[in-house]
Amino acid sequence: MSPRAGIVLDDIIRVAAEIADANGLQEVTMANLAKRLLIKSPSLYNHISGLPELFNRLTLLALENFYAELKQATLGLEKKEAIHALSQSYIEFARNHPGLYELTIEAPNPKQKDIVHMADKIIALITEVLSPFHLAEENLIHAIRGFRSLLHGFAFIDLKGGFGMPVDIDQSFTFLVDAFLRGLKE
Amino acid sequence: MSPRAGIVLDDIIRVAAEIADANGLQEVTMANLAKRLLIKSPSLYNHISGLPELFNRLTLLALENFYAELKQATLGLEKKEAIHALSQSYIEFARNHPGLYELTIEAPNPKQKDIVHMADKIIALITEVLSPFHLAEENLIHAIRGFRSLLHGFAFIDLKGGFGMPVDIDQSFTFLVDAFLRGLKE
DNA sequence: AAGATAAAACTAATATCATTAGTTTTATCT
DNA sequence: AGATAAAACTAATGATATTAGTTTTATCTT
Numbered sequence: 001m002s003p004r005a006g007i008v009l010d011d012i013i014r015v016a017a018e019i020a021d022a023n024g025l026q027e028v029t030m031a032n033l034a035k036r037l038l039i040k041s042p043s044l045y046n047h048i049s050g051l052p053e054l055f056n057r058l059t060l061l062a063l064e065n066f067y068a069e070l071k072q073a074t075l076g077l078e079k080k081e082a083i084h085a086l087s088q089s090y091i092e093f094a095r096n097h098p099g100l101y102e103l104t105i106e107a108p109n110p111k112q113k114d115i116v117h118m119a120d121k122i123i124a125l126i127t128e129v130l131s132p133f134h135l136a137e138e139n140l141i142h143a144i145r146g147f148r149s150l151l152h153g154f155a156f157i158d159l160k161g162g163f164g165m166p167v168d169i170d171q172s173f174t175f176l177v178d179a180f181l182r183g184l185k186e
Numbered sequence: 187m188s189p190r191a192g193i194v195l196d197d198i199i200r201v202a203a204e205i206a207d208a209n210g211l212q213e214v215t216m217a218n219l220a221k222r223l224l225i226k227s228p229s230l231y232n233h234i235s236g237l238p239e240l241f242n243r244l245t246l247l248a249l250e251n252f253y254a255e256l257k258q259a260t261l262g263l264e265k266k267e268a269i270h271a272l273s274q275s276y277i278e279f280a281r282n283h284p285g286l287y288e289l290t291i292e293a294p295n296p297k298q299k300d301i302v303h304m305a306d307k308i309i310a311l312i313t314e315v316l317s318p319f320h321l322a323e324e325n326l327i328h329a330i331r332g333f334r335s336l337l338h339g340f341a342f343i344d345l346k347g348g349f350g351m352p353v354d355i356d357q358s359f360t361f362l363v364d365a366f367l368r369g370l371k372e
Numbered sequence: 373a374a375g376a377t378a379a380a381a382c383t384a385a386t387a388t389c390a391t392t393a394g395t396t397t398t399a400t401c402t
Numbered sequence: 403a404g405a406t407a408a409a410a411c412t413a414a415t416g417a418t419a420t421t422a423g424t425t426t427t428a429t430c431t432t
Binding site: 105106107138139141142143145146148149150151152153154156157160161162163165167169171172175176178179180181182183184186 | 291292293324325327328329331332334335336337338339340342343346347348349351353355357358361362364365366367368369370372
């Protein structure tokens, strides 16, 4: 064991994730982390170089968890079923982890190889579930971009409470995915 | 004229909009505004109550401009043409005014009646262009939500530079809108 | 033309951040 | 029992938003 027991890096990241999802990314501050960990904020610098590193690590964690859930959701499924499962899983992650989800959609810093890699894996997963449509080169890219767009757009507006009408939100989501898939077939 | 000439509220809002679009929302600070207006930051409080009011006013300006451009784009057009024109105008506003666009998609504070009103007008416009599809009640809501989602999702990912493949982005956008419209017809 | 007015600017101060430097504390190892 | 190392700490700096109080100055009144 180390000369003196105290918090470890993972404690910081874990609490940061909790704050991000419960109170919003803007509440993830050195001051708030220190309060929750019952230490003074300068002590955090014994474990992490500052807020930029914290957000990088939090983004990586978010992408890993997001990927794992999406992957899990599609296991053993094919075609339309796989697409709907991935879509549903996508929306649920955003709802359950609004703070982490926001981090997953920010443009990754190209220097952060690990982050770029995880972001690429998510796009590869989306590509996989779209592959049964046998789209020609450019159309496949169009379809991937379109699918990513509607997933994120719906998740985002939903998160912000932008769907106010008294109509079931999940049904609207299924409607959207179905409409897009029908449109793809032609 | 007033007892002593200086800046006026509109100067602050105008410069705030410039900074928002050129440097990002996070650069819209009292400190930066004061620098650009060649005054000290406390002097700004002679004209505005603080950052919250500034962002409220900036959001209203953004929504007004956004609505005006969307409306203008659809004038005299019908059906598919109107939808494509509105879509194209949507993406262009986001590209030309990334800072203002971000403000238009935040959930409006329900207490800000004027902001809510403008946001509603934009949704009404989207509803209008979708009306030729003669969708039944719930399906109309689904379609509106879906269309808003794909517009925002595409605009957002585009803004963040998330479409990296060497395939024309505007073609992808047209592909997405067309696919959705085809899907709506069934 | 001189003084009053009002609204603009200002300085000074407080509070909250992130961060750095330097000091103290303390669990473990020798 | 003392050395070590890494954790905690305090103190300080610089950026931010904001408030309070003072000064400046263009216009209006007499």
